[in-house]
Amino acid sequence: MRLRQAWERLSLYLPVLLMGLLALSTWWLVRNAPTPVQPAAERPVAHEPDYYMRDFSVKTFDAAGRLASEVRGTLAQHYPDTDTLEIDQARMRSVSATGQVTTASALRAVSNADGSEVQLFGQARVVREPVARTGAAPTPQLEFAGEFLHAWTRDERVRSNQPVTLRRGGDVFTADSLDYDHLSQVLQLQGRVHGTLQPAPARR
Incomplete structure (x- = not known):
């Protein structure tokens, strides 16, 4: 009975825990994901002979x-x-x-x-x-x-x-x-x- 009551209590908080883990994992992925490479600014063509x-x-x-x-x-x-x-x-x-x-x-x-x-x-x-x-x-x-x-x-x-x-x-x-x-x-x-x-x- 005690095990069943404990499981029922845990099941009440399980969605909250899962949502918290999901939010934490999403934050971690965003924080550690590589930043996209910014396109290099076009350099003006210098007046130099080729x-x-x-x-x-x-x-x-x-x-x-x-x-x-x-x-x-x-x-x-x-x-x-x-x-x-x-x-x-x-x-x-x-x-x-x-x-x-x-x-x-x-x-x-x-x-x-x-x-x-x-x-x-x-x-x-x-x-x-x-x-x-x-x-x-x-x-x-x-x-x-x-x-x-x-x-x-x-x-x-x-x-x-x-x-x-x-x-x-x-x-x-x-x-x-x-x-x-x-x-x-x-x-x-x-x-x-x-x-x-x-x-x-x-x-x-």
Whole structure:
């Protein structure tokens, strides 16, 4: 009888004990469970080169195997964050589909991935060589020179927000800034503009 009475008393408190054990075990599991791994914060891409070339020359050719462009320099560094190529002692040469040759040089150049946009710094120079024309005099050489030139090779455009010198044959112009669009044949010179025009050769 005593055993039965003890069991009946224990059975009254058994649910409470089980609930307490369950709560205790849950608290222990939560306390000792490993914390979830926090996702690492994305690190900003540093402006550091991922590859470089020294004393290099890179040439590209068109579908017919003709030389389309050549880039040379003492050091080239590629920056993945901007996808640009920085070149020291840059020397560039391009040939259009019509055979027009354009050369460029500078102490330093910054080019985008496909070479369609180039910024030239320090002793910058862009030259369009003369082009022979059937039954007419060749087009005169066109030269841009300054400490900074911004060129778009596909659009055949040259800009500068710094003093620049333009030579076309024997004619010479200087200005504080320049915007030249070869395709539309529009030249804009701003600031202190000076020009020297040579007389046209006498016809025989």
